[in-house]
Amino acid sequence: MVDTQPSLATNLGGLLLSAPTLMGSGCYGSGEEYAPFIDLARIGGVVLKSVTRLPRLGNDAPRLVPVASGLLNAIGLQNPGIDSYLANDVAKFADRPCAIVGSVAGFAIEDFGDVTERLAARAEIDAIEINISCPNVAHEGETFACDPKLAERATQAARARTKKPLIVKLSPNVTDIASIARVVEAAGADALAVVNTVRGMSIDVDRQAPKLGNVTGGLSGAAIRPIAVLAVWEVARAVRIPILGQGGIETARDALEFVLAGATAISVGTGNFTDPRAPITIADGIRAYLAARGCASIEEIVGAANPGYLARR
Amino acid sequence: METPCMPALEMSPAVHATVVSDRREPAPGIVIVGVRAPQLAASIRAGQFVMAVPPSGERVSTALGVYEVEGDRVSLMLVVVGPRTRELALLSDGDSLALLGPLGNGFDCDSLGDDVALVAGGVGVAPMLLPARDLVARGARVTLYYGARTARALVDIALFEAVGATVVTATDDGTLGHHGYVTDVLARDGARHSAIAACGPSPMLRSVARVARQLDLRAQLSLEETFACGVGACWGCVVPLDRSSAQAPKFPDAAAGESRDYVHARICKEGPVFWAHELRW
Numbered sequence: 001m002v003d004t005q006p007s008l009a010t011n012l013g014g015l016l017l018s019a020p021t022l023m024g025s026g027c028y029g030s031g032e033e034y035a036p037f038i039d040l041a042r043i044g045g046v047v048l049k050s051v052t053r054l055p056r057l058g059n060d061a062p063r064l065v066p067v068a069s070g071l072l073n074a075i076g077l078q079n080p081g082i083d084s085y086l087a088n089d090v091a092k093f094a095d096r097p098c099a100i101v102g103s104v105a106g107f108a109i110e111d112f113g114d115v116t117e118r119l120a121a122r123a124e125i126d127a128i129e130i131n132i133s134c135p136n137v138a139h140e141g142e143t144f145a146c147d148p149k150l151a152e153r154a155t156q157a158a159r160a161r162t163k164k165p166l167i168v169k170l171s172p173n174v175t176d177i178a179s180i181a182r183v184v185e186a187a188g189a190d191a192l193a194v195v196n197t198v199r200g201m202s203i204d205v206d207r208q209a210p211k212l213g214n215v216t217g218g219l220s221g222a223a224i225r226p227i228a229v230l231a232v233w234e235v236a237r238a239v240r241i242p243i244l245g246q247g248g249i250e251t252a253r254d255a256l257e258f259v260l261a262g263a264t265a266i267s268v269g270t271g272n273f274t275d276p277r278a279p280i281t282i283a284d285g286i287r288a289y290l291a292a293r294g295c296a297s298i299e300e301i302v303g304a305a306n307p308g309y310l311a312r313r
Numbered sequence: 314m315e316t317p318c319m320p321a322l323e324m325s326p327a328v329h330a331t332v333v334s335d336r337r338e339p340a341p342g343i344v345i346v347g348v349r350a351p352q353l354a355a356s357i358r359a360g361q362f363v364m365a366v367p368p369s370g371e372r373v374s375t376a377l378g379v380y381e382v383e384g385d386r387v388s389l390m391l392v393v394v395g396p397r398t399r400e401l402a403l404l405s406d407g408d409s410l411a412l413l414g415p416l417g418n419g420f421d422c423d424s425l426g427d428d429v430a431l432v433a434g435g436v437g438v439a440p441m442l443l444p445a446r447d448l449v450a451r452g453a454r455v456t457l458y459y460g461a462r463t464a465r466a467l468v469d470i471a472l473f474e475a476v477g478a479t480v481v482t483a484t485d486d487g488t489l490g491h492h493g494y495v496t497d498v499l500a501r502d503g504a505r506h507s508a509i510a511a512c513g514p515s516p517m518l519r520s521v522a523r524v525a526r527q528l529d530l531r532a533q534l535s536l537e538e539t540f541a542c543g544v545g546a547c548w549g550c551v552v553p554l555d556r557s558s559a560q561a562p563k564f565p566d567a568a569a570g571e572s573r574d575y576v577h578a579r580i581c582k583e584g585p586v587f588w589a590h591e592l593r594w
């Protein structure tokens with residue numbers, strides 16, 4: 001046993017977090033929506049809903065289908081566009097008692113540079129995550145994160161325009177995520193978010209038609225957890241920059257799987273739709289786990305189950 | 314048509330850790346679960362809803378209307394249609410159940426006039442008891458047009474009569490009341506009403522909207538959609554709404570080619586109750 005409580009503080013590529021728990025982009029609004037249910041001071045931070053250059057109405061309904069152990073979604077990046085976002089929304093984020101990470105999505109390489117620069121220039125924003133992996137909108141039929149060249153150029157475009165910590169969000173819908181991770185690291189990312197949703201669909205057998213308005217969607221929640229843990233494991237062996245692990249994290253033990261695979265911090269998305277108290281029980285559970293093992297800090301166990309990760313540090 | 318906006322309610326939503334106090338099954342596949350939830354009982358308004366945290370194994374919380382409220386007890390009506398309602402319907406006395414609420418805007422009972430038609434299809438009856446009670450309490454005449462597949466699925470008619478509503482029924486199979494849709498009865502007899510408030514499956518609500526237009530009545534519809542967060546965070550539960558609606562989220566004109574005269578409003582946040590004539594569905 002240690003005398004003092006183990007520290008949950010961590011450093012995600014220059015983004016200092018009081019707890020290793022970020023709330024996943026698109027799942028948590030700006031934090032204010034969940035403030036009635038949870039003390040935001042006890043989470044590490046919120047990754048904001050992705051914003052694009054122009055306003056987007058998003059996909060037609062239905063946008064959500066609960067499925068076995070998870071959720072299919074096809075929101076389609078509904079957002080007011082960066083102009084309106086900067087004018088009307090960003091100032092409100094100033095009073096959040098946790099880190100605020102802006103999320104940028106795009107349809108052209110320049111979008112990642114332009115929108116990142118304008119958003120990162122704001123003091124309310126502590127770091128930028130670029131969402132190059134949304135499965136529900138595509139760049140000429142291809143997701144940036146699924147093509148090493150596009151992933152590299154999108155990362156370079158954003159890197160060139162901000163000095164704030166830059167997180168690049170990878171897609172699990174690839175054959176070799178480690179090779180994409182290496183390219184993105186070389187292009188200047190400070191951290192990697194691993195992973196976005198897994199492509200999927202569900203069909204209404206009575207109507208004999210797809211259930212989602214967008215036909216296809218992204219699968220999240222417990223259903224994708226083993227896929228996500230493996231992705232973190234593989235990426236952790238391939239790069240030196242820290243990893244923000246996510247995909248189906250609901251409990252402290254789920255979160256610890258990601259940490260032990262090599263994640264420095266974790267995100268909770270769909271887990272909030274199960275129970276908004278999850279981020280608190282996760283942080284408390286991680287702390288208890290560390291205390292029971294005599295660890296002073298979460299940093300001591302990052303990658304502990306991944307020899308390939310440890311060999312690279 | 315003049316369209317006052319839904320009330321901006323002073324909400325104090327919270328997570329309520331409740332305990333199941335009672336359970337009854339008025340018809341096969343329909344279960345009413347009572348819980349002790351003093352703060353929720355004190356703050357919930359007609360037409361607001363709660364998100365029920367899955368008690369065992371399901372992943373996404375379930376949106377539920379609040380049925381009865383008396384003292385520190387509230388009850389939920391479950392119609393078992395899938396895994397989540399099945400799981401909740403298995404709750405029994407002493408079990409714990411976490412509820413988030415109150416959520417959503419609720420009905421604007423004040424702007425419904427004094428001869429109100431409440432229209433409910435199936436489980437859409439659940440959020441109708443509170444407005445029935447409130448409307449009667451402020452002196453309005455209340456008629457509940459209540460439709461279901463079959464007589465057995467029309468539950469608790471006596472409870473609605475006990476709060477002072479007149480109940481008109483319809484069944485798809487003709488086993489009770491009008492043989493056919495409850496909206497047929499509304500179309501035939503509804504002209505005398507001051508306004509309509511309705512909850513039920515989308516096809517029924519669309520037909521309520523049509524009848525309301527024919528009768529030149531305003532209608533408030535409580536919409537159904539799959540929710541994930543229920544608190545306005547995920548934008549998963551949208552309905553196309555007139556840009557000019559007082560409930561429309563402030564949203565800039567979209568890019569060329571995407572510019573429309575509607576916006577996507579969140580049913581869980583801006584709704585679930587909308588004016589029928591402002592919907593673009």
Ligand SMILES: Cc1cc2nc3c(=O)[nH]c(=O)nc-3n(C[C@H](O)[C@H](O)[C@H](O)COP(=O)(O)OP(=O)(O)OC[C@H]3O[C@@H](n4cnc5c(N)ncnc54)[C@H](O)[C@@H]3O)c2cc1C
Nearest residue numbers: 362376377378390391392394395396397398439537538585
């Ligand atoms: C504001 C609001 C208030 C609500 N209030 C209540 C309430 O008080 N009580 C209540 O019971 N529900 C209520 N609902 C509806 C409830 O939240 C949904 O029905 C929820 O999706 C049920 O989850 P489930 O997992 O049981 O079913 P799901 O699997 O999510 O099923 C959703 C829909 O798909 C259809 N469906 C699913 N499986 C099949 C199948 N095999 N064949 C044919 N159709 C199928 C069902 O008919 C159902 O309508 C409310 C919804 C909203 C938005």
Ligand SMILES: Cc1cc2nc3c(=O)[nH]c(=O)nc-3n(C[C@H](O)[C@H](O)[C@H](O)COP(=O)(O)O)c2cc1C
Nearest residue numbers: 024025026050073131196220221247248268269270
């Ligand atoms: C409803 C919904 C909306 C999402 N929107 C975004 C988004 O706008 N940008 C983004 O980068 N990821 C988005 N995601 C992906 C999540 O941030 C997260 O990476 C993914 O869901 C896996 O984690 P989880 O299983 O904990 O939800 C969304 C996920 C869901 C379920």
Ligand code: FES
Nearest residue numbers: 541543547548581
């Ligand atoms: S269910 Fe998430 S915004 Fe309505």
